[in-house]
Structure formats: C-alpha cells, structure tokens
Amino acid sequence: MKILVCVKQVYDSPETLVFDEAAGRVTFGPHTVFRMNRYDEYALEEALRIRERLGDAVVDALSVGPPRVGKTIRRALELGANHGIHVQTRDETCLSAFDRAHLIAAASRGRGYDLVLAGIMAEDDMESQVGPLLAAVLGYGCATGVIFEELSADGREIAVEREVEGGSRECLSLALPCVLAIQSGINTPRYPALSHVLRARSAELECIEASSLAVPPPTQSLVCILPPAQGRQGEIIEGTAAEKADTLIHILREHSLLPR
C-alpha cells in the first residue's frame, strides 16, 4: 500500500502579517513563523496509523511551495513519513487551489498511490478545495470531512464517516484508489520519536521544479486583498485591566446578567 499525504506550510499566527491596503496585498512580516497546517497533521497521523495496522505500507509527504516549505516536509519525516517530496515554486506568488491541485497531481501521477490524504482545509486561504480537486484530476473517488476510516481486509475499499452540520456523520464506502480530506479530531497526532528526528535530519528530500510540470493555465486571478467587510459593531472597553473588569461587571449587572 502506498499512501501520499499532502502537507501545506502555513504561517503560525495571522497577527504577524503585514497588510498594504493601498496596494491590496498581504505579505509576511519579519516575525512570521511557519508550521504545518493543523488539518494535515491529522492526515499524516492517520496515514502513519494505517501503515502501522498494515505493517508494509509506505507513506510519502508532499508539499508545494517555495524553499521554506522544505522544513515542513522534514517535520513530516520526523513524525514518521518514509519519503519527502518538494514541488518547488520560485517565489511567494499565491497559487490558487486549482494550480496547487494540478501540481500535486502531476508530481504524483505514475507513482501508484492507493490512498491520498489531505486536510479538509488550509488554515490560511481556507479554500477546502485541493483534496477534492486532486481527486477529480487523478480520476479517484473522494470524501471530505473524514472523521473515521477503516480499510477493508482485502485493501480494495475503505469505509469512511464524514462529519456534517451539527456533528452527524454520513457513512460511505469508497473504492481505492481514493482521496480523503481529513477533519480535525479523527486522531491525536503523535510527537516525533528521536530515531525519526535523527533520520529526518540527514534524509534527502526529492525536489521537483514546479515549472517542469505540465499544468493547465490558471482559472482565476486575484484582483486585490480587502479589509474585512463590516467594521466593528460593538464597543472596545478601554482603561487599565481593573477598570475594564469593573466596566464589564457594571454592564453585566445593568443587563441583569450578573447577580448584584
């Protein structure tokens, strides 16, 4: 069984982003720290668990992005992935989900993956598209919001539960190969084992230039980045911490929300 996990590198906290309102652009600031997209941590953990259950599976971790994303791929190796693939883009230019899905498809075609795992959503762009788009490009089946999976004994199909509104679950069986977009909470991601950390340090990442892959022209263009729609509707309570506390207590008592 060959499993591919798509891992995206995202910034850790939106507070470090720099917004140039006049130019309509957002850039990373000097203090921006990067890490693995949280939903992809769950996807990777699930792949590692499948490998442990089967005994003889291989888990590849792939990321599309500029040189800095190599660190996130190495993080996947530290957690236990067998092999890292870096589809390297030249700069920070935003690629749409369509572009990224096509790059991943082009890089993974012919490698015989039985199962491809992605996160349900990237925390930065929040598109929730790459998993299902990748499935469509590869001609695989797909389920999103996956919160439970169980491979059949013959390894030909997989039973999944997808989480929907209100927390109910839709139960399906998919034929392999397929793509699953994983929802958080499916498992508890592990900490890296020391042996893996040491191995990851010296491991070679397979590097593929994005420009060497044949992909269709983009389907969309970014016009600009805008501030949020509505301004603040409520009131920010000012003062020292103690004054803020007193003001809040006063407001809550006025509205009979807090006993006097």
Next chain:
Amino acid sequence: MSGRFFIIALHEGGRFREETWELVSFARRCGAADPVMMVLSDEGAIEQLACELAHRTGLDVVGLAGSHLRGYSAEAYIRTLVPFFRDASGKIRIAAAHTSRGIDFAPQLSAGIDACCITAVEDAGEGTFIRSLHHGRFRAEVRADRAKVVVTVLPGAFAPDDIAPGNPGKVGIVPAGDISLSTLSRGTRAPVHANMGLTRAEVIVSAGRGLGSGENIRLVTMLSSLFPKSALGATRAVCDQGWLDYSHQIGSTGNTVSPRLYLACGISGAVQHLAGMKNSGMIVAVNTDPDAAIFRVAHYGIVEDLTTFIPLLVDRCLKRE
C-alpha cells in the same frame, strides 16, 4: 454580468437546507434576473421537492432524477451534474451553499466541466467574487478566468430571499439515466455531541485555543460559576486538544446556541465557530489580538490576556458583593 445562473438546492430528509433561500439573494446580488433552481433526488421524491422549490422561489426548476440519488454522495452528484453542464456553452454560474456537502462536490464538479471554482464566497463585486481568508482578517476579490464558474456561498452571508407569492416557476424533471456508482452510501449516524445543558443555559462561558493549556480550563470554570444558569462552551480546537469533551463544542459541526450572554475567551472567531453562536443576546470577547475577527461580532470587546484578566474579573466581582 450576463449568462445563465443555476442554484443547486441541497436537501436532507425531504427538507431543503435554509441556505437555499440565501442563495436566491446571492444570485440577485450577482445581477442574475432569472436564476434556475436545481434539485437532485431519486424518482420517488423529485416531483415534490421540485414543486416546493418552484412555489417558494417563483423561479423555474430543473429536477434531476435517478435511483443513484437516493442517498448523498459526491460521486452521485458529480456524475449527474457534469453531463448536464459539460457541453453547455456561454457564460454559466453555478452556486451551492458552502456546507459539508457543498464543499464536497463543488470542486469536483468544476473540474469535470472546465470551470473555475471559488469557495466560501461572502459577496460579489463587478463580475468578481469576494471571499474571506486568513481567519476572517482579510478578504480576497477574485476574478474567474473561465466561462463557467462554480461558487460555494458562506451560510449566513446573505439574508434569505422572501418567499415568492402566487406565481410558481415552471418545473421540468429530467431523468439522469442509470448510473452505477463506485461509492456506496450507507446512511447517517446521529451526532455524538448534542448537549442539552448548553441549549438551556442563559450564560455560556466559552473557551478557545487562547487558553493555552488544558489546565487553564479552571479559569473558565471559575468565571462561569459567577453566573447562576451557566454552562461551559468551547471551540473545536479546544475539544480536539482534549481540554474539554466534544459535547461542549459550539459551531457548524457542534452545538448551536443562543444564550442571553456569550463570553468568548481566547476565541479567534472563525466562521465555523460563529455559525453556532452569533445569535446570542450579548457577546463579550476577551482576546489579546485587537484585530481578531471575534471583535467584529462582539457587543463588548476586551483586549487583554485572559490568564490574568479572568482571575482579576472574578476577584473584583466577588469583592463588590
């Protein structure tokens, strides 16, 4: 913007999701004079569903029917919708709600018909679509560079369109043919985390990742004990960490609540969380980040570190009694 506009109405258990009526407003916002409603189901239910749509919206309805559409799967939807749209020419916009099903099939539909796909759309510009990113701190204005566009629209971004009086639209039922699927739909399972305590509470003190550690749950517990009919809520992030169990989760995949007071502590205000609490009577947020999205829905905002502010608040409240 000219061209045809289609709305895919999603339904469960014989009922349309509320977002269906919001999509009609969205179509109008996009300047579509006569959007066409679409509904997919098995032969037994299609007639009634399609007629209900035609009556409620006054718009023309296309019902696509097939036995493979008895239960939902992305494959069933895509294999039905792709042939319908693939060979159509000219400008076509297709809208579905950004729900668990919408985001399941919309990207795959777009791939099958060489369309552009734009998700989590919350507004429309001049031939462009506007979507939220970076935890709701910014929005992106995006232009589609294909004749066909599939969009998913954020629930709650548009008010539901009023029910059309009198004049129902025309209904056409189209058999989708016999399609055998490789996905097997095996029904649904009820939520594991419904919590009556939360729905009954007058005050909900809710914890986010900003708590920093499971140990700090004691802070929100302490705060909630100030209020007589209170309960503890949480974001999905808190439940995923195991700091509280999933019965406390509030949001699109958790509980929906509307207490008199919602106290959000260390919560960023992601759309999926807002979906479960934005109708609360009064929202108070405590967050270190003055630009956090939660402050845009809060009636009162406090920019402080909750680990020092909550003990101070509790302390001053008890002292004044």
